[in-house]
Amino acid sequence: MRAILPALVSVLVVTTGCGAAAGDGPERASVVFADNCGKCHGVDGHGKKEIAAPGIAGLPDWYVEAQLVKFRDGIRGAHGSDIEGLRMRPMSRTVSRSEFPALAQYVASLPPAPEESERMGKADAGKSYYAACAACHGPEGKGNKAMNAPPIGMLQSWYVETQLKKFRGGVRGAHPDDKTGQQMAPMAKTIPSDEAVTDLSAYVSSL
Ligand code: HEC
Numbered sequence: 005m006r007a008i009l010p011a012l013v014s015v016l017v018v019t020t021g022c023g024a025a026a027g028d029g030p031e032r033a034s035v036v037f038a039d040n041c042g043k044c045h046g047v048d049g050h051g052k053k054e055i056a057a058p059g060i061a062g063l064p065d066w067y068v069e070a071q072l073v074k075f076r077d078g079i080r081g082a083h084g085s086d087i088e089g090l091r092m093r094p095m096s097r098t099v100s101r102s103e104f105p106a107l108a109q110y111v112a113s114l115p116p117a118p119e120e121s122e123r124m125g126k127a128d129a130g131k132s133y134y135a136a137c138a139a140c141h142g143p144e145g146k147g148n149k150a151m152n153a154p155p156i157g158m159l160q161s162w163y164v165e166t167q168l169k170k171f172r173g174g175v176r177g178a179h180p181d182d183k184t185g186q187q188m189a190p191m192a193k194t195i196p197s198d199e200a201v202t203d204l205s206a207y208v209s210s211l
């Protein structure tokens with residue numbers, strides 16, 4: 005009995021310990037993420053290009069949370085032509101608003117996806133257009149929270165290209181309540197051509 009009791013106690017401790025861990029904090033966020041987000045973004049958060057779900061691992065929590073709120077409130081991803089946004093939007097509603105901060109912190113804690121092996125466009129040619137972007141996103145694309153500008157150097161080139169096209173076409177950043185999107189949209193419109201967009205996207209993702 006003396007030998008069994010401590011063993012029994014430790015089993016109980018481990019079991020209740022697990023229960024508590026699944027109830028709150030990062031452990032719970034990892035389960036919520038795997039269940040609700042992993043299908044498209046990958047359990048590692050590295051994204052799935054074939055379904056246009058970007059890598060989000062390592063994006064700062066303030067940005068992830070802000071975007072989840074936008075999707076939820078129909079400020080992003082509600083435009084009739086926003087095929088990918090319309091896919092993401094209902095997903096932001098599978099999780100309760102009160103879970104967003106922990107979920108965003110969990111996403112931020114994941115190691116970013118490795119560099120892409122292939123990119124469309126010519127990064128060298130795209131470099132010349134980047135001067136206008138550095139003011140907010142920084143010379144190395146690391147972002148600037150004070151300006152609500154997210155890091156973009158870690159994004160995949162195909163996703164950067166899609167977003168720049170959306171900002172240019174009024175599909176993202178045009179909603180009257182999208183204050184930060186409205187800062188970005190005019191910038192995307194200064195890029196001279198579609199080819200320049202593709203080259204710039206290659207450059208951005210190489211930063
Ligand atoms: C059905 C597939 C799908 C699921 C499930 C899904 N997403 Fe998404 N998500 C997308 C797609 C597609 C986009 C790209 C939208 C676009 O192009 O504007 C996206 C975009 C995002 C973005 C914006 C990234 C950026 O750089 O601005 C965030 C943040 C995000 N998803 C987080 C989540 C979280 C957290 C969950 C789980 C609650 C989730 N997603 C579930 C498909 C999905």
Ligand code: HEC
Nearest residue numbers: 136137139140151152153154156164167184185187188191
């Ligand atoms: C005036 C500041 C400012 C400038 C200049 C600027 N941006 Fe942005 N950018 C932002 C802000 C703010 C956001 C966040 C928009 C949101 O919250 O939806 C953003 C978002 C983005 C995104 C979407 C990131 C994501 O994860 O979905 C991309 C891509 C981007 N910018 C690229 C660029 C490029 C390329 C340039 C240069 C042509 C540029 N930006 C210039 C402020 C700026």
